[in-house]
Amino acid sequence: MAPDSLVPRMSSAPTLAPPSFAAWAGTVAELCRQVEQLVPLAAALGAEDPAARGWYAALFGKLKPQVSREPLLVAAVCGGTNTGKSLITNTLVGAAISRSVPEAARTLHPVASLAPGVAARTDLAALFPGFTPVPWTSEADAVDATAVDVLVWREDLAGTQPERLVVLDTPDIDGTLRVNWHRAELVRTAADVVVAVLTQQKYNDAAVRDFFAAAVAAGKTLIVVFNMVDWPRQRERIAGWLATFTAETAAVPAAVYAAPHDFAAAEAGRITLHPLPELTPDGTAVPLAERLSTGDFDRIKRQAMAGALRVVADPEHGLGAWLDGLDRAAAGWRDAQRLLEREGRVQVELPAPPREIVWDEVWRWLEPRRSAIDLVVSGGYRTVGQGLSWAARRLGVGRTAAERKEDFTATELEALKRALADFVDRLDDACRRDTRLAARLAPRLATADRSAWYADLERRHAALPLVSEDYRTFVRTELDKFAAANPGMVKAVLTGLTVGSVVRPVMTIALFSAGAAAVPAAAGVLHHVLDFGVTVAAPLAGEGAVAAAAQGIRPLIERLFAGWSAERGRILAETLHDVVLGDGVAEIASLAEAGRRPEIARARQLLVECSRESA
Numbered sequence: 001m002a003p004d005s006l007v008p009r010m011s012s013a014p015t016l017a018p019p020s021f022a023a024w025a026g027t028v029a030e031l032c033r034q035v036e037q038l039v040p041l042a043a044a045l046g047a048e049d050p051a052a053r054g055w056y057a058a059l060f061g062k063l064k065p066q067v068s069r070e071p072l073l074v075a076a077v078c079g080g081t082n083t084g085k086s087l088i089t090n091t092l093v094g095a096a097i098s099r100s101v102p103e104a105a106r107t108l109h110p111v112a113s114l115a116p117g118v119a120a121r122t123d124l125a126a127l128f129p130g131f132t133p134v135p136w137t138s139e140a141d142a143v144d145a146t147a148v149d150v151l152v153w154r155e156d157l158a159g160t161q162p163e164r165l166v167v168l169d170t171p172d173i174d175g176t177l178r179v180n181w182h183r184a185e186l187v188r189t190a191a192d193v194v195v196a197v198l199t200q201q202k203y204n205d206a207a208v209r210d211f212f213a214a215a216v217a218a219g220k221t222l223i224v225v226f227n228m229v230d231w232p233r234q235r236e237r238i239a240g241w242l243a244t245f246t247a248e249t250a251a252v253p254a255a256v257y258a259a260p261h262d263f264a265a266a267e268a269g270r271i272t273l274h275p276l277p278e279l280t281p282d283g284t285a286v287p288l289a290e291r292l293s294t295g296d297f298d299r300i301k302r303q304a305m306a307g308a309l310r311v312v313a314d315p316e317h318g319l320g321a322w323l324d325g326l327d328r329a330a331a332g333w334r335d336a337q338r339l340l341e342r343e344g345r346v347q348v349e350l351p352a353p354p355r356e357i358v359w360d361e362v363w364r365w366l367e368p369r370r371s372a373i374d375l376v377v378s379g380g381y382r383t384v385g386q387g388l389s390w391a392a393r394r395l396g397v398g399r400t401a402a403e404r405k406e407d408f409t410a411t412e413l414e415a416l417k418r419a420l421a422d423f424v425d426r427l428d429d430a431c432r433r434d435t436r437l438a439a440r441l442a443p444r445l446a447t448a449d450r451s452a453w454y455a456d457l458e459r460r461h462a463a464l465p466l467v468s469e470d471y472r473t474f475v476r477t478e479l480d481k482f483a484a485a486n487p488g489m490v491k492a493v494l495t496g497l498t499v500g501s502v503v504r505p506v507m508t509i510a511l512f513s514a515g516a517a518a519v520p521a522a523a524g525v526l527h528h529v530l531d532f533g534v535t536v537a538a539p540l541a542g543e544g545a546v547a548a549a550a551q552g553i554r555p556l557i558e559r560l561f562a563g564w565s566a567e568r569g570r571i572l573a574e575t576l577h578d579v580v581l582g583d584g585v586a587e588i589a590s591l592a593e594a595g596r597r598p599e600i601a602r603a604r605q606l607l608v609e610c611s612r613e614s615a
Contacts, residue, residue: 021298025067031606032064045329055318058311065126076168076187079197080208084227089169111142111169112153115161130186162293174207192304193221213249219307221300224253231260255280313611330595336436337592343430348419351411354404361475416572441584456579460571474563
């Protein structure tokens with residue numbers, strides 16, 4: 001075997017990358033996961049689809065495949081026409097995987113040499129995007145003109161190739177066949193190391209310079225092999241050729257080698273690659289195959305990944321700019337949310353309820369707490385009131401309690417329906433003023449059967465009793481608290497209830513504060529009083545009201561009516577949320593808060609960490 005033969009084959013078990021690369025790869029993998037979680041959010045926000053952006057291709061086309069599988073080092077042997085690429089490849093591999101012939105532009109398809117077992121556990125299509133991998137059958141595979149964008153792969157049956165090294169022979173980069181240029185560019189994208197095969201005639205051609213300059217710009221590690229050298233006579237001249245090449249390409253080769261012009265050795269496939277330590281930055285004379293398979297692996301992999309990461313981290317066009325776009329899109333949804341908050345407030349003017357709806361509950365609470373005198377006085381009030389009611393009914397101007405409740409129920413339902421109609425009109429107007437609201441809500445408004453909304457409201461209204469057990473519990477709780485704090489004011493309550501007029505509440509339902517308007521438990525009725533923003537539209541009247549206000553009774557009375565009214569308004573809120581809007585309000589609120597999502601903050605943090613670790 002020639003001096004540059006491969007080092008002994010490693011263990012059959014997959015070799016892990018050094019810890020530093022493994023840690024960096026783990027950070028990149030987590031960054032990919034965070035971005036994958038954010039892509040659906042971007043679509044919901046109406047932000048830019050990242051799939052067509054260069055940073056996305058670099059992250060998921062280059063970085064993710066590299067860090068999500070067994071770490072492999074892809075070394076692509078590239079060069080101009082008739083520079084001996086196939087001969088160099090065969091020398092590295094130690095076998096004739098590509099036909100080496102003197103005619104120019106014969107290699108049409110890249111040929112990959114893998115260690116045994118690598119193909120079975122590696123997605124070669126992901127490792128070499130743009131190619132269709134096909135197994136090697138003979139040396140003629142690389143020159144098959146009928147195949148299109150295939151990559152021929154074979155396994156090193158001799159058992160000398162390291163587990164994590166993949167060696168590629170490639171088409172010419174400067175020939176007349178444009179399809180060869182395309183395939184060579186795909187190989188350059190997939191490669192971690194580019195072995196630049198140059199000759200005295202082909203080290204300064206424009207096409208050659210451009211290809212390798214692009215490889216350097218992409219962060220590829222470059223190793224230079226000057227082939228067909230009159231060895232050792234031309235050894236001193238190589239430094240001049242290299243200086244011209246590096247000046248034109250901005251390359252800093254990791255190592256430089258020379259291959260003599262030896263026809264007999266070339267025919268036998270045993271060409272020697274001489275290290276040139278005087279032109280190698282670390283000053284070592286390490287055989288090329290050994291350099292590729294041992295100590296430089298970690299540095300080379302990180303450098304190759306760093307090139308792709310620079311694209312991802314570009315401040316103007318990279319991932320960070322896309323995350324900024326998510327923030328801006330979320331801010332737009334916050335504007336839409338504020339508009340909906342303003343337009344989504346439904347004000348309902350409920351009719352004055354029959355006074356006994358609230359008063360009867362208070363009388364029940366007071367009954368065991370009243371003195372004999374109180375009972376006589378209140379009985380007198382009741383007798384007078386009943387007499388007046390009987391007389392009014394006889395004259396045809398009065399209504400029974402049942403009739404008053406029926407009248408109230410019908411009037412209340414009409415008020416709720418008017419509020420529903422007003423809300424729908426305001427929602428239509430908000431959708432016309434904001435495209436985001438229109439995207440979320442307009443389709444439902446346009447296609448829904450609005451008569452079904454009113455039917456739902458009627459159903460909910462009919463199912464709610466005038467006085468529920470929840471409300472009775474609320475009244476008892478409020479009166480117990482009042483009596484404990486004001487033991488001497490119970491008589492004032494009696495007076496206020498006897499001669500005071502019924503309050504008429506005005507209720508405001510705010511979509512973003514009333515929540516889903518679920519049926520409250522007894523302990524939750526008070527919460528809904530605050531949610532629905534019930535206020536008193538008409539004050540208490542008469543002498544009793546004055547006395548009550550003077551003694552601090554009025555806030556209690558108003559609160560009792562407000563609690564009852566809030567429960568009535570709940571049925572409208574339920575229809576708005578469950579039937580008219582569906583999940584629209586919750587979705588808009590979620591999108592408005594999207595800029596605070598932990599995935600965005602974590603993605604920014606990981607981007608900084610990746611950039612720092614790859615520096």
